[in-house]
Amino acid sequence: MSQQETQVSLIMIFGATGDLAKRKLFPSLYHLYRKGKLTDQFAVVGVARRPWTNEEFVQHVKNSIENAVGCHEDIDDFASHFYYQPHDVSDTASYQQLKELASELDTKYRLEGNRIFYLAMAPEFFGTIAHHLKGEGLTDTAGFKRLVIEKPFGHDLPSAQELNESLRKAFKEDEIYRIDHYLGKQMVQNIEVIRFANALFEPLWNNRFISNIQVTSSEVLGVEERGRYYEKSGALRDMVQNHMLQMVALLAMEPPIKLTTDEIRSEKVKALRAMRQMEANEVPTYFVRGQYGSGVNGETKVVGYREEPNVDEQSNTETYVGGKILIDNFRWAGVPFYIRTGKRMAAKSTKIVVQFKDIPMNLYYGATKPLSPNLLVIHIQPDEGITLHLNAQRDGSSTETKPVKLSFANNSVDSMNTPEAYEKLLYDCMRGDATNFTHWDEVALSWAFVDKISEYWSSTPASFPNYEAGSMGPKQADELLSNDGFHWWPIDHLDVDKC
Ligand SMILES: NC(=O)C1=CN([C@@H]2O[C@H](COP(=O)(O)OP(=O)(O)OC[C@H]3O[C@@H](n4cnc5c(N)ncnc54)[C@H](OP(=O)(O)O)[C@@H]3O)[C@@H](O)[C@H]2O)C=CC1
Numbered sequence: 001m002s003q004q005e006t007q008v009s010l011i012m013i014f015g016a017t018g019d020l021a022k023r024k025l026f027p028s029l030y031h032l033y034r035k036g037k038l039t040d041q042f043a044v045v046g047v048a049r050r051p052w053t054n055e056e057f058v059q060h061v062k063n064s065i066e067n068a069v070g071c072h073e074d075i076d077d078f079a080s081h082f083y084y085q086p087h088d089v090s091d092t093a094s095y096q097q098l099k100e101l102a103s104e105l106d107t108k109y110r111l112e113g114n115r116i117f118y119l120a121m122a123p124e125f126f127g128t129i130a131h132h133l134k135g136e137g138l139t140d141t142a143g144f145k146r147l148v149i150e151k152p153f154g155h156d157l158p159s160a161q162e163l164n165e166s167l168r169k170a171f172k173e174d175e176i177y178r179i180d181h182y183l184g185k186q187m188v189q190n191i192e193v194i195r196f197a198n199a200l201f202e203p204l205w206n207n208r209f210i211s212n213i214q215v216t217s218s219e220v221l222g223v224e225e226r227g228r229y230y231e232k233s234g235a236l237r238d239m240v241q242n243h244m245l246q247m248v249a250l251l252a253m254e255p256p257i258k259l260t261t262d263e264i265r266s267e268k269v270k271a272l273r274a275m276r277q278m279e280a281n282e283v284p285t286y287f288v289r290g291q292y293g294s295g296v297n298g299e300t301k302v303v304g305y306r307e308e309p310n311v312d313e314q315s316n317t318e319t320y321v322g323g324k325i326l327i328d329n330f331r332w333a334g335v336p337f338y339i340r341t342g343k344r345m346a347a348k349s350t351k352i353v354v355q356f357k358d359i360p361m362n363l364y365y366g367a368t369k370p371l372s373p374n375l376l377v378i379h380i381q382p383d384e385g386i387t388l389h390l391n392a393q394r395d396g397s398s399t400e401t402k403p404v405k406l407s408f409a410n411n412s413v414d415s416m417n418t419p420e421a422y423e424k425l426l427y428d429c430m431r432g433d434a435t436n437f438t439h440w441d442e443v444a445l446s447w448a449f450v451d452k453i454s455e456y457w458s459s460t461p462a463s464f465p466n467y468e469a470g471s472m473g474p475k476q477a478d479e480l481l482s483n484d485g486f487h488w489w490p491i492d493h494l495d496v497d498k499c
């Protein structure tokens, strides 16, 4: 793996007129440019069907950046690197034109034949595009070639395998960058640093000292305009198969022997392999699904999922998943990893709470009043930071304690300095660092785990809706923990900036 600090490459964005390109990709490239991480040796070719001219596309890029970033310094210089080709991705002949354009830009910007193909399109096109890129010779290049693909990577294990095989005909595994945008989040990347750079935590990071780990990713928004996609996906495929299991893998993995892509991925794969597989009849013991009904979002009344656009009025699709994952290895035997994610919940928040075991004896309150457990909270969003919940002496008392919090808040969150997930991931891809992208083995293991749940759920009708919009999900998810003697830590009391 060769990595440079400034980048020289041609970036082809398939789906360049779409939402992802507008909201995430153009602003991220602009940030990289402003930070000097993209030199003048780069060009971007946008591909989509709309019959736009170069000028219209450049204007669209500039508008996207102004809307997203609210800043336009150097924007003309930056946008002058953008080109557009109207092109239906299933049309073979258009790839010849694309190839010619790529060669011209290669020479004009001295790009050394380095090419990144970013597929910001619906997944049914991924195989076709990869096939044509190879067939029409766009991948025959003197420099590197890399394929960046968006989720969803398949719908289940067989479809993911099929997709992978079609991509592998044109690209090697180490040329495929599967995006999981959670892996670009600052505090998700920090999980490894917190664990492996602190003498305080690593010795305690096991079943002798940790009682349970809770990973929450809740959203206030409903399904919005994505009913058509979401009906087939549900929260299990949309969030659990990828983002939630990736966070679990980072929390559970063994320390890698080196911080290289292969070593880190190999430890994550081992953690995913150790997840206890369920038989169909065990699914209800470990997993709970929910679907939001109508309710209140702030002051506004909102409709239930079944009333959303493009959603079946009898829909069986889950908008919430709560689960208990057991990792059957020496480190984690007996420690539940609870996960929950859902739409139309009370707060937008992603947090990890590591709950430590109680000390063997409470000298302070006796048997009547238990000490608060020590918690390590990793705040992923919207606040970024770490809080350690400890017990200290209550003022004026030698026998009473009070909970105190040691907090680090990443206050440098501003639109130019704290890179967004996509910005980091794009930069990593340009540098050839695939650590924060998912390897095929991780994808396959995650699908195998999730498929068991979706097979069971698709064969048993759910009693939906079962949680009110604006709540924290169905009560059955509380029972998952209370059956084990635990409860969900309320995420709104854990905000780092409220400490
Ligand atoms: N939007 C987001 O925030 C996120 C999106 N994703 C994923 O990113 C991908 C893109 O999503 P998004 O941008 O929202 O989708 P959009 O529907 O907004 O955009 C789709 C793009 O594909 C182009 N397109 C469609 N059919 C063809 C065709 N036959 N030939 C050429 N171009 C075509 C469209 O352009 P035109 O109509 O001009 O042809 C448009 O540029 C999806 O896989 C999605 O799951 C993942 C995470 C977040």
Ligand SMILES: O=C1O[C@H](COP(=O)(O)O)[C@@H](O)[C@H](O)[C@H]1O
Residues within 6 Å of the ligand: 217, 219, 238, 239, 350
């Ligand atoms: O991948 C997805 O993630 C978003 C949530 O991402 P976040 O960074 O805002 O937490 C989710 O809304 C969407 O349904 C899903 O496809």
